[in-house]
Amino acid sequence: MGFRRNPAEIVDIRAQPFNAPLREPFTIASGSKSEARNVLVRIKLRSGVLGYGEGAGSAATGRADQDLDLLRARAAGEVLLGKDARSWRRLLEAIEEEVDPRWGFLRAALGMAVLDAFARQSRMPLRLLFGGAERLVRSDVTVTIVPPSKAALDARRIVAMGVKTIKIKVGTDLEDDLGRVVSVRAAAPRAKLFLDANQGYSPPQAIALVRRLRSRGIEPMVFEQPVEKDDFSGLAAVARLARIPVVADESVQTPGDVPRLARLKAAQIVNIKLMKRGLLAAYDAAICARGLGLGLMMGGMVESCLAMGCAAHFAAGLGGFQIVDLDTPLWFRTSPTEGLSLGPGGVYDLSKVTAGIGVVPRATAT
Numbered sequence: 001m002g003f004r005r006n007p008a009e010i011v012d013i014r015a016q017p018f019n020a021p022l023r024e025p026f027t028i029a030s031g032s033k034s035e036a037r038n039v040l041v042r043i044k045l046r047s048g049v050l051g052y053g054e055g056a057g058s059a060a061t062g063r064a065d066q067d068l069d070l071l072r073a074r075a076a077g078e079v080l081l082g083k084d085a086r087s088w089r090r091l092l093e094a095i096e097e098e099v100d101p102r103w104g105f106l107r108a109a110l111g112m113a114v115l116d117a118f119a120r121q122s123r124m125p126l127r128l129l130f131g132g133a134e135r136l137v138r139s140d141v142t143v144t145i146v147p148p149s150k151a152a153l154d155a156r157r158i159v160a161m162g163v164k165t166i167k168i169k170v171g172t173d174l175e176d177d178l179g180r181v182v183s184v185r186a187a188a189p190r191a192k193l194f195l196d197a198n199q200g201y202s203p204p205q206a207i208a209l210v211r212r213l214r215s216r217g218i219e220p221m222v223f224e225q226p227v228e229k230d231d232f233s234g235l236a237a238v239a240r241l242a243r244i245p246v247v248a249d250e251s252v253q254t255p256g257d258v259p260r261l262a263r264l265k266a267a268q269i270v271n272i273k274l275m276k277r278g279l280l281a282a283y284d285a286a287i288c289a290r291g292l293g294l295g296l297m298m299g300g301m302v303e304s305c306l307a308m309g310c311a312a313h314f315a316a317g318l319g320g321f322q323i324v325d326l327d328t329p330l331w332f333r334t335s336p337t338e339g340l341s342l343g344p345g346g347v348y349d350l351s352k353v354t355a356g357i358g359v360v361p362r363a364t365a366t
C-alpha cells in the first residue's frame with residue numbers, strides 16, 4: 001500500500017505563446033493592435049485534470065517582449081509545483097508575491113489556470129467559486145476608432161447581433177469623434193451608447209463632447225476614462241459639469257485607488273479587469289467599490305474567450321455588474337479556443353458550463 005496521492009496536487013505548469021491575428025486592427029486613443037500576442041498557461045494536476053489561463057498585456061504597449069513574458073510566467077509558475085490546488089487562495093497570493101505588479105496579466109494567467117484546474121477537479125463551474133449569483137452576462141460590443149461610414153456599418157452589425165449596448169471609442173480628434181458617435185446613433189437609433197476616451201481628452205474637451213452630443217439629442221449613458229488617469233479632479237469635473245456618470249478604468253490599477261476616487265467623486269463606476277493586477281486584486285477592487293457605493297463594470301484587454309470567459313464567470317459569480325464589456329473575441333480572425341463563447345445578444349451563457357471556465361485552446365492555436 002503506497003501513499004494516497006492528492007489528486008489536486010499541481011504536477012506540471014507550462015507557459016507558451018498564444019498568438020492570433022485580428023480581423024481588423026483594434027484601435028483606441030492610446031494605441032492600435034493587429035495581432036493578439038498573449039500568454040497561455042497550462043496547469044496539470046496529479047489526477048490528469050488540466051487548467052488553462054490567458055494573459056494579455058495592454059493594447060497601448062503591445063507586447064514586443066513576449067519571450068520575457070514567458071520566462072517570467074515559467075519562473076513564477078515554479079512556486080505552484082507540488083502545491084494543492086484546493087488551497088487556491090494561498091496559491092494566488094504566492095503568485096502575487098512572485099510576479100511584479102507591472103506584469104499583472106501574468107498574475108491573471110497563472111491565477112486563472114489554478115482556478116480553472118481546481119474548479120474542473122471539483123466538477124464545478126467557475127462562477128460558483130466567485131459566488132454563483134448569476135448564470136449569464138450580457139456584453140456590449142465596441143465601435144473602435146474608425147471613420148463614420150465604417151462606424152455605421154459596425155453599428156448595424158452589432159444591432160443585428162441582438163446587442164443592446166454599443167461602446168464607442170473616442171479621445172482622438174473631437175470633430176472626428178463627434179462624427180463617429182453621430183453616425184453610430186443614426187445607424188442604431190435604439191441602442192444604449194457609451195463613450196470611452198482612454199485618457200485622450202482634456203477635461204474641457206470631454207465636457208464639450210458631451211454637451212455637443214446632447215445638443216443633437218444624443219445622451220451617452222456613461223463616459224469611461226475621459227481624461228488622463230492621474231487627473232482625478234478632471235474626472236470629477238467631467239462628472240459634475242457634463243452631468244454624466246464617469247467610469248474609471250486606467251485610473252484604477254489597485255484596490256487602493258478605489259477609495260480615493262470615491263472620496264473625490266471622480267468616478268461613479270469602476271472598470272474591473274483581471275489583467276490589471278491579477279484575480280485577487282480584481283476581487284478586492286470590486287468588493288471595495290461596492291462597499292463605497294460605486295457601480296461595477298467588467299472589462300478586459302484584447303483577450304480570447306479563455307480570459308474573457310473567466311471574466312464572465314467572475315462578473316456573474318459576484319453579480320451586480322452594471323456594465324459588461326467582454327467583446328474582444330469578436331476581433332479574432334479565427335477563434336483560438338473551443339467551448340464557451342460570446343453568443344447572440346452578446347451573451348456569455350454560463351449555465352452550459354459544467355466545470356471550470358469551460359474553454360480550452362484549440363490544438364492548432366498552440
Ligand SMILES: [Mg+2]
Binds near residue numbers: 271
Ligand atoms: Mg477602457
